[in-house]
Amino acid sequence: MDTNAAIAFSRFGLGRRRDEPAPGDARAWLRTQLEGPDTAPAAGLPTVAEALALAQQVAMEARAAPPDKNPPTAETPERDMFKQQAHAETLAFLSNAMLTQAGFRERLVWFWANHFTVAARSRITVASLGPYVREAIRPHVTGKFRDMLLAVMRHPAMLDYLDQSNSKGPDSRIGAQKHQGLNENLARECLELHTVTPASGYTQADVTSFARVLTGWTLQMGREPRGFVFRPEAHEPGEQVVMGRVWPDGEAGGVELLTWLADHPGTQRHLAEKLVRHFVADDPPPADVARIQAVLHQTGGDLGAAARAVIDLPRAWQPLTKVRAPLDYVIATMRAVGANPQAEPHLADMMRNLGEPLFQAPFPIGWPDRAADWAGPEALLQRVDFAYQFAARVTDQEPMEVAQNTLGPLLAAETLDEIHHASSRQDGLTLFLASPEFQRR
Secondary structure: OOHHHHHHHHHHOOOOOOOOOOOOOHHHHHHHOOOOOOOOOOOOOOOHHHHHHHHHHHHHHHHHOOOOOOOOOOOOHHHHHHHHHHHHHHHHHHHHHHHOOOHHHHHHHHHHHHHOOOOOOOHHHHHHHHHHHHHHHHHHOOOEHHHHHHHHHOOHHHHHHOOHHHOOOOOOHHHHHHOOOOOOHHHHHHHHHHOOOHHHOOOHHHHHHHHHHHOOEEEEOOOOOOEEEEOHHHOOOOOEEEOOEEEOOOHHHHHHHHHHHHOOHHHHHHHHHHHHHHHOOOOOOHHHHHHHHHHHHHOOOEHHHHHHHHHOOHHHHOOOOOEOOHHHHHHHHHHHOOOOHHHOOOHHHHHHHOOOOOOOOOOOOOOOOOHHHOOOHHHHHHHHHHHHHHHOOOOOOOHHHHHHHHOHHHOOHHHHHHHHOOOOHHHHHHHHHOOHHHHEO
């Protein structure tokens, strides 16, 4: 395995799997992963409509039963099925990460799912998170950003997470009758985190007007069609002014505004900076950001073109400097030893213990992407402990072989020497998994 192949596996992918062949042309191998549709297995997993139906069953059961007959902790067929579904979604996500040979494409799925963070905080988000990634993120990682943005903003997972169902136009029929008003969460996070950012100069008045535009965008659970619906009776009537432009009444106004935001230069600059930070350096080089921004502008927000441009950045092929986040670290560890997903039932617990519980980012901004957020003394000690405990279970592999197969030419001579002279197989594998080279990507 040459240096470029090792970098491609670590920086662009999820780490080399034990049985994975090394590419002869690393750049071509990465580009190939951007072709065609996403191939992550989805058999047996629910659509968002099916997931919402089950969540509705659980909610109706909880409301109908007397508290003393059916406490929240009691197991019922519906609640058991709900838990099984959540477990199946977690296992499917982690299994695909452990087994995929399209690690670059999967990393892009992680990147965009984190950009559009939804956390499992309610019955609805727990039920719809798996379908959210499959339906709103995966189909668009090599398509147009505007299509991903519209899919995200209409998905029940995001609508529930940011309380959009609670937003009513004050002068709409429902708002006037029930004396209900705006919830600005979705509008605010879309402007601040997902698109133009405060650097574009929008104001609080723009946030409020945007929230008016989005009134009527909600989710329906109790009857078909389950999922996104537009309710005219909850929509604030009339045109709205956002960022100096007039947007029409109705659902079309929201679609037009989101399309405009998706293609805004401020959005393209923001996306370019995040992509370069993720794949190149914690402090994104301005020239690289400008290059990716130009590609997004020239292609109308083509995310596949942006990903190919990232591959072509010379700095992306320099020595590894990014620090693996816990999810990245755990998955890379499993791949390095060729672990079987079915034999690793506690992966979610591992990531929780290391500080990144799956699908539970504490804030809408998502998980951080800088070394300072993951490489503190306590966090590194936790990783060493994880490496030591995990290494004890790997009894059929030689540490030097695992290290050479995983990182090859990226390993420092000092690290190889320490592994070679380790007093036991467990110590040798621990030294590799806790090494600076393996901690980086």
